[in-house]
Amino acid sequence: xxxxxxxxxxxxxxxxxxxxxxxxxxxxxxxxxxxxxxxxxxxxxxxxxxxxxxxxxxxxxxxxxxxxxxxxxxxxxxxxxxxxxxxxxxxxxxxxxxxxxxxxxxxxxxxxxxxxxxxxxxxxxxxxxxxxxxxxxxxxxxxxxxxxxxxxxxxxxxxxxxxxxxxxxxxxxxxxxxxxxxxxxxxxxxxxxxxxxxxxxxxxxxxxxxxxxxxxxxxxxxxxxxxxxxxxxxxxxxxxxxxxxxxxxxxxxxxxxxxxxxxxxxxxxxxxxxxxxxxxxxxxxxxxxxxxxxxxxxxxxxxxxxxxxxxxxxxxxxxxxxxxxxxxxxxxxxxxxxxxxxxxxxxxxxxxxxxxxxxxxxxxxxxxxxxxxxxxxxxxxxxxxxxxxxxxxxxxxxxxxxx
Numbered sequence: 001x002x003x004x005x006x007x008x009x010x011x012x013x014x015x016x017x018x019x020x021x022x023x024x025x026x027x028x029x030x031x032x033x034x035x036x037x038x039x040x041x042x043x044x045x046x047x048x049x050x051x052x053x054x055x056x057x058x059x060x061x062x063x064x065x066x067x068x069x070x071x072x073x074x075x076x077x078x079x080x081x082x083x084x085x086x087x088x089x090x091x092x093x094x095x096x097x098x099x100x101x102x103x104x105x106x107x108x109x110x111x112x113x114x115x116x117x118x119x120x121x122x123x124x125x126x127x128x129x130x131x132x133x134x135x136x137x138x139x140x141x142x143x144x145x146x147x148x149x150x151x152x153x154x155x156x157x158x159x160x161x162x163x164x165x166x167x168x169x170x171x172x173x174x175x176x177x178x179x180x181x182x183x184x185x186x187x188x189x190x191x192x193x194x195x196x197x198x199x200x201x202x203x204x205x206x207x208x209x210x211x212x213x214x215x216x217x218x219x220x221x222x223x224x225x226x227x228x229x230x231x232x233x234x235x236x237x238x239x240x241x242x243x244x245x246x247x248x249x250x251x252x253x254x255x256x257x258x259x260x261x262x263x264x265x266x267x268x269x270x271x272x273x274x275x276x277x278x279x280x281x282x283x284x285x286x287x288x289x290x291x292x293x294x295x296x297x298x299x300x301x302x303x304x305x306x307x308x309x310x311x312x313x314x315x316x317x318x319x320x321x322x323x324x325x326x327x328x329x330x331x332x333x334x335x336x337x338x339x340x341x342x343x344x345x346x347x348x349x350x351x352x353x354x355x356x357x358x359x360x361x362x363x364x365x366x367x368x369x370x371x372x373x374x375x376x377x378x379x380x381x382x383x384x385x386x387x388x389x390x391x392x393x394x395x396x397x398x399x400x401x402x403x
Contacts (some may be wrong), residue, residue: 011385014057027112028213033219034193035065037200039292040239046147047223047233050100064091064106070113077109078163079118084120085160091176092164102172107180112189124182132178133170140165159246164225169310201244207251214247214388215240233382257315264298272297275392278399279385285392286352299360303378316366325388328379333387339403340393352391 028047035045042058050056051064066087068076076083091107094100109120119139126132143151143161148349151160164173179218183194197212219240223233264272273280273293279300283293312318333359339351360377363370383389392398 010331018215023162023346027067029220029223030189030193030216031065031067031110032223033216034189034196035063036235036237036240036372037196041238041241041242041245043237044234045237045240049232049234050094060104062096062100063108064100064105065108065110065290066091068109068111068113070115072124075115075117076114077090077111077120079117079119080154080157081158082154082160084117085157085369088164088173088176092169092172093206095172095176096169102175102179105179107176109180111182113183114184115184120182121197123177126177126180128180131175135177136170136174137163143266143327201248203248204252207248207255208386211244211249215244215252218243218247257306257366257372257375258308259302259306259372260309260313261302264301265296266303271292272301277385278387279381281402282384282391282395282398283356285349285390285398286356286397287349288353289355296377298380299374300381300385301378302374304382306372306375307379316369322366325379325383327364328359328383329389331362331364332380332383335359336393345384348393352395356391 031053032047033044033054038044039055040058044056046054046056050062052067053065055065057063064299068087069081075081078084087109091100095102098287119135119142122135122295123132126135143153143165145151145194150162159219163169170331171381182383187195193216198208201208201209201211222235226233279296280293285297288296307316308322311321332355336355339346339355339358343351343354359380362376363373364376365371378388386390387396387399390396
């Protein structure tokens with residue numbers, strides 16, 4: 001095959017690094033959610049206000065978080081990485097200009113991958129001012145010799161290095177080092193975030209993924225609305241928590257199938273009673289009374305009508321309904337065997353009546369969806385109408401005799 005010619009337009013587009021920029025923004029949104037999970041009542045999490053992400057605590061303390069997204073083998077925290085020194089330089093300027101208070105601010109560098117660097121490790125281990133001064137001096141030797149002569153500096157980071165290691169800025173730089181921390185992740189950020197969400201959010205396991213996806217979308221939508229309104233992208237923890245509670249409650253409610261059809265009328269019940277229905281005959285075989293048969297008709301009609309509506313709406317699938325019927329048949333078979341072993345002295349009619357009562361009184365869910373009380377017995381009646389199950393031990397013979 002011949003060589004593919006890359007046009008100047010294609011080359012220009014490839015050099016814009018759009019995927020990197022999109023990922024960097026999505027990382028800010030996801031990390032805002034990550035930090036909200038660690039917050040308390042009056043805390044606020046912001047994007048692009050004091051830093052990529054920042055947390056303002058109720059007591060006035062601030063955490064400024066600089067995020068570095070890495071989609072290649074590059075190392076943004078190597079000794080001469082421009083991104084590292086630009087971050088430290090920006091923190092220094094923010095402190096000097098009063099945007100960040102040096103006494104109440106922590107400075108965090110977060111990487112979405114696992115990377116190391118000699119100078120960064122020095123800074124991260126300096127947990128008091130003396131150690132910070134020592135780390136500053138050792139790091140300075142990477143760029144200046146013992147006589148204070150500047151070593152070769154790349155144009156991409158020379159300004160940042162000269163400012164951070166200027167003796168006039170030494171005290172502020174050392175205080176930043178003292179309050180500096182580094183966080184990296186072995187897994188990708190999405191895995192880290194989801195694990196944190198599962199750890200913190202008190203949500204039923206079967207709801208976890210759906211609620212997580214919703215809350216991530218909610219943070220993204222909330223920040224977009226704030227941008228459009230010309231306001232800072234800041235989310236109060238109380239607002240976040242209220243939304244989390246509300247959507248969890250809503251999803252919980254969605255896990256219940258609600259009755260949507262009107263109750264059957266007296267005429268409908270009478271017509272059904274007068275019709276030659278096998279499920280009613282099944283109840284007669286075990287000597288059920290008139291009241292039991294009327295209740296069975298009501299359950300059967302309600303289950304049948306609502307099942308059709310739920311399937312049409314997409315609330316349940318044909319596959320789920322088939323699996324549900326198989327589960328009911330399995331339960332019926334097991335109960336029948338148990339009764340046959342434990343109640344052999346019962347008459348066939350009493351064995352059948354006991355089997356019927358045990359089956360209809362156990363509510364069986366459709367997958368994770370809880371069902372109204374009429375649905376399980378109504379579905380049992382539908383199966384008995386098809387002769388897939390029966391209450392009397394000899395129901396098949398009895399129907400043949402009727403014919």
